[in-house]
Amino acid sequence: xxxxxxxxxxxxxxxxxxxxxxxxxKGEKVVIVGPSGSGxxxxxxxxxxxxxxxxxxxxxxxxxxxxxxxxxxxxRRKMGMVFQNFNLFNHLTILKNITLAPVTQKxxxxxxxxxxxxxxxxxxxxxxxxxxxxxxxxxxQKQRIAIVRALAMNPDMMLFDEPTSALDPExxxxxxxxxxxxxxxxxxxxxxxxxxxxxxxVATRVLFMxxxxxxxxxxxxxxxxxxxxxxxxxxxSKVL
Amino acid sequence: xxxxxxxxxTSSLASSAAAGAVAQEMNLWEQIVLWFQQFFTNLGDxxxxxxxxxxRYMYLVHGIGNTLLITVFATIIGITIGLLVALIKxxxxxxxxxxxxxxxxxxxxxxxxxxxxxxxxxxMYFVIFPTFDALICAILSFGINSGAYVAEIVRSGLFAVDxxxxxxxxxxxxxxxQTLRLIVLPQAIKNILPAxxxxxxxxxxETSVAGYITIMxxxxxxxxxxxxTYNAFIPYxxxxxxxxxxxxxxxxxxxxxxxxLSRSDRN
Numbered sequence: 001x002x003x004x005x006x007x008x009x010x011x012x013x014x015x016x017x018x019x020x021x022x023x024x025x026k027g028e029k030v031v032i033v034g035p036s037g038s039g040x041x042x043x044x045x046x047x048x049x050x051x052x053x054x055x056x057x058x059x060x061x062x063x064x065x066x067x068x069x070x071x072x073x074x075x076r077r078k079m080g081m082v083f084q085n086f087n088l089f090n091h092l093t094i095l096k097n098i099t100l101a102p103v104t105q106k107x108x109x110x111x112x113x114x115x116x117x118x119x120x121x122x123x124x125x126x127x128x129x130x131x132x133x134x135x136x137x138x139x140x141q142k143q144r145i146a147i148v149r150a151l152a153m154n155p156d157m158m159l160f161d162e163p164t165s166a167l168d169p170e171x172x173x174x175x176x177x178x179x180x181x182x183x184x185x186x187x188x189x190x191x192x193x194x195x196x197x198x199x200x201x202v203a204t205r206v207l208f209m210x211x212x213x214x215x216x217x218x219x220x221x222x223x224x225x226x227x228x229x230x231x232x233x234x235x236x237s238k239v240l
Numbered sequence: 241x242x243x244x245x246x247x248x249x250t251s252s253l254a255s256s257a258a259a260g261a262v263a264q265e266m267n268l269w270e271q272i273v274l275w276f277q278q279f280f281t282n283l284g285d286x287x288x289x290x291x292x293x294x295x296r297y298m299y300l301v302h303g304i305g306n307t308l309l310i311t312v313f314a315t316i317i318g319i320t321i322g323l324l325v326a327l328i329k330x331x332x333x334x335x336x337x338x339x340x341x342x343x344x345x346x347x348x349x350x351x352x353x354x355x356x357x358x359x360x361x362x363x364m365y366f367v368i369f370p371t372f373d374a375l376i377c378a379i380l381s382f383g384i385n386s387g388a389y390v391a392e393i394v395r396s397g398l399f400a401v402d403x404x405x406x407x408x409x410x411x412x413x414x415x416x417x418q419t420l421r422l423i424v425l426p427q428a429i430k431n432i433l434p435a436x437x438x439x440x441x442x443x444x445x446e447t448s449v450a451g452y453i454t455i456m457x458x459x460x461x462x463x464x465x466x467x468x469t470y471n472a473f474i475p476y477x478x479x480x481x482x483x484x485x486x487x488x489x490x491x492x493x494x495x496x497x498x499x500x501l502s503r504s505d506r507n
Contacts, residue, residue: 050407077413087408091427100422101412133503146408153412 001026001157001188002047007056009042016042018212019056026156029189031199031220034209035235040192043209044161047190048072048079061156077105080150084162086142088134088149094121095130098149113152120148124178140171144178157188164195196239200224208232279473290474296465300475303461304482310378310457311444317383318443322390325349327420329391330398334406334416345391352388358449360385365453378450386443393435397428430501437494441487448483458482 002024009017016039024030032040045051047058049065049072057066065075089097098120099113108116121127124144134142143163150158160179164172176198183189183202193199199206199220206223208216208231216229224240227233266274291297325345332342352360364381365374401424409419451460462479466472 048411050411073410073413073415076411079411081408081411083404083408083411085402085404087402087404089405089408089423089427091423091430101409101414104418104422105413150412 001028001061002190003057003059004043004046005057005059007043007046007058008054009039009046009051010054016212017046017053020214022207022214024157024188024190026188027186027204029183029187029202029204030191030207031203031205032190032192032207032209033194033196033199033235033239034207034215038209039212040209041161044159044190044192047159048076048081050081073105077107077153078156080147080153080155080158082143082146082150082158082160082163084165086134086139086146086166088142088146090134093131093133094126094137094145097134097145098152101149102152107153116152117148120151121145124148138171139167140174143167143171143175147175147178147182151182157190158182160189160191160193162192162194164193194239196224208235210235286469286471286474289469290465290471290478294468296468299456299461299464300458300478300482303456303458303479304486306375306450306455307444307447307458308486309375310382310447310450310455311440313379314382314386314443314447315440317379318386318390318439321384321387322394325387325391326394326398329395330420331416349388349391352385353392357382357385357446358452361449361453374450374453374455377453378447378455382443382447382450385446386439389439389442390436393432393439394428397432397435398424400431401427433494433498433501437491437498440494441490444486444490445483 002022004020004022007017007020007022008015020043032043034040042051046053047060049058053066057064059065060075060079063070063075065072088094089100092100095114095117098117099108099110102108102113102116103110118127118130121130124147126141126145129137129141129145134145137145147158147163163179164175167175172195176195179189179191179198180202191198191203201220203220205217206220207214208223208227208229210231216227216232217223218226224236227236289296291300325348328338328341329345332338361378361381365372365377369377369380405423405427406419409423410416414422447457448459450457451463456464458479462475465475469475
C-alpha cells in the first residue's frame, strides 16, 4: 500500500533520512519509535509529501507520488494525517472544521458532509460541541476531533505524528482509545509515538529508527521481549 | 476667569514698574491671558465671518467631501494592491517559484516606502499624468502609497499564522490556493485588523497634503478660509475637530469588526 525506495531527506547539511526501504501493507498498524531527532516524523511527513524527499521514491497504492507529474492532492484525500499540535482550524467551528475539506473538494454536498460530521461527533461523544470553536475545547477533545476530521474524508490509511505528545497525561487515554477503535475497525495506520503501551497492544509491526535509519523491526512481542540491536536495547531500557 | 484677569493685571503693573517693559516683553502668564482674550473676543463674530459670511462653510463641506473621496478610493486601491503583493510574496516563499514577480514586488515596496508621499503626489500630478484631474492623481498616489504599507501588514499576518494550519489543510487534500484562501488568509486578516485600521487612519490624515496639487481637501479648505478672513483660530480648530470626529467614528467601526471576528477566540 505504501512503498518507500531508498528514501533520503536532508535539511541543508543535516542528513535526516539515510535511505529508507519500507513496505507497509493494507491493514497493517505500523508503529515507529526511536529517540528524538532520529527522523521518525520526517519519514512520516515524507509519506504524504508534507516534506519533499531529497531523493528516493514513495509509492502509494501503486502511484509514484514523488513524480512531479503526480497530483498529490488526490493522493492526500486517501491519507488522513493527525498532528502533534492538533492543527484544528482556529477560526472555524468544529462542524466547519470537519466539513470544510470534503465540501471544498466537492466529494460531499454540504448536507451530506454535515450529516457525516454529526455522526462522527456522536461516535466520539462530542455531538454537543459542533458549534464550539477549537479554543473552547480541551487538548484531548481537540485531538479526537482532529482524528474525526481526517476520517471525514473516508481515507484508506491514517498517519499519526506523535498524537499524544502535546496532551496532558489524563487526556492521553481518550485519544489512544479512539485510535485503538480505529485500528480494530481495520484501518491501515502508521503511528509515530512514544506510547510503548500502545505499540505493544495495537501494532502489527514496530519499527525502531535511529539516526535516519530503520535499525530494527519486529512484531511487538518480539520487539519488546527480545531486542537484538544494542541501540534498541539501550533505548528500551530508558523508556520502559 | 475674573480672578485670572485681575491676577494678570496686577502682575503686569508690577513688572512694568520694575523693568519698564514694553508690550513685547510680556511674561508667559500675560501671553496666555492675551491669547485667551483674543480667542474669546467677538467669538460669535469670528465664527460668523469664518462660516456663515459668503457661505464659507461650503469650503469645509467640499473639503470633507474631497478628503473622504480620496480616502475611500485610495483605501480600496491600497487593499487591492496590498493583498495582491502580499499573496504573491507569500506564494513565492511557499512554492519557491514566481521569482520575477517577487522581485518586482520588492522593488515596489522599496521605492514607495523609501520616498515621501508628497513627492510621489507631485510626481504623479506633474510628471506621470499631467493631463489627469488632480483628484484622480491624488487617489492613485495615495492608493499606491498605502498599498505598500498594507502589503507589509498582510504579509506579516500571513507569516504569523502557524505553519501547522496550512499543513493540516494540505494533508486533507486541499490545494495550495484553497488552503491559503480558506484557512490561512482568514486567520491572518483577523490578526492584522488593528494594524490595518491604523493604516487607514494614517491614510485619512495623510490626504491633508493633497492641497499641494490644487485639491481643496479639508485642510486646504481651512487654509482658504484663513486667507479670506485673516483669522487662523477658527478654521484650523474646526478642521482639526472634523478630522478628529471622522477618526473616532472610523475607530468605532473598526472595533466593531474586530469584536465580530474575534468570536472564535472567546473561551
